[in-house]
Amino acid sequence: MTENEDILVSVRNGVGILTLNxxxxxNSLNDVMVAGIARALTDWEHDDAITAVLLTGAGERGLCAGGDVVALYHSALAGGAAARSFWWDEYLLNAHIGRYAKPYVALMDGIVMGGGVGVAAHGNVRVVTEKTKMGMPEVGIGFIPDVGGTYLLSRAPGRLGLHAALTGAPFSGADAIAMGFADHYxxxxxxxxxxxxVIADGHEDALRSYAEEPPASELLAQRDWIDSCYAGETVAEILTDLRGHDEQAARDAADLIATRSPIALAVTLTAVRRAAHLHSLEEVLQQEYRVSVASVASHDFVEGIRAQLVDKDRNPTWSPATLELCDDAAIDAYFAAAHPDLTF
Structure with missing residues (x-):
């Protein structure tokens, strides 16, 4: 492999190494990277010479900032075919990682957002550091958490997952462990x-030598107000409860949520709650694919990426403009069967 390739694949001492490059x-994901990871995992899965997989990212800033959303933006403007194809392959990869039988060691250092969570947090050996900055920030660009994110968010303690999903705010490595997105520090x-x-001695010996007790989770310490305020039936009710709470952090969360796409917030709330009742990562990914296919045809997906990453004016004009205009029919339309539906 040459250093200018987007995904570097190598083997050392029986460990398959994947470097997002x-x-x-x-290390934002593109279709070449998704295909490269998928191909390597398939090749290694039944190769007795490969004992484990190690996922890491090049550079100092983080494992992966997510999918290449500017590419998805241009696809949306052209009808969305490339975006649908990318998500299809990406979500199949997420499911493959989730059921991978060999140790899959993901080094989740620095920024790990969106699609980065998808290629790391479904692994069976997930490592974070004090520099980890993890999150599912999709509502800020008119999108809905995907890559199996709603599976993890819906299974976090109490309503921490709803807080993370609706604010889109990053959380720490310690929080990631507390929320079920990671295992080791x-x-x-x-x-x-x-x-x-890991390469020399195996992941179990490596963990015994290097893993430490994580710091206390700040989010876990705030469960009282989070569990209370995110109990509301609708996003509007949640906002009312957050704004009326004594904790400044609750009112700050309300201010942040108020900047997000109203329809993305309403769909995200429904998606996380529905995911809690689905039985497998595959079922959740199928739901997410339907939602993503609907999103790519929406106004807010294009507008959110334009405002944040293309024109960078940070001033999106959402449509519908308010939560009150997001009726049940508009929300339900995001969950209608995609054509074709994601299959495993």
């Missing part, structure tokens, strides 16, 4: 040595 874009300055130990 777009550091200037914080290794200090950033020891992560390179930990990776070498």
């Amino acid at each position: 777009r550091p200037r874009a914080i 290794v200090p950033h300055d020891r992560l390179a040595d930990f990776a070498e130990a």
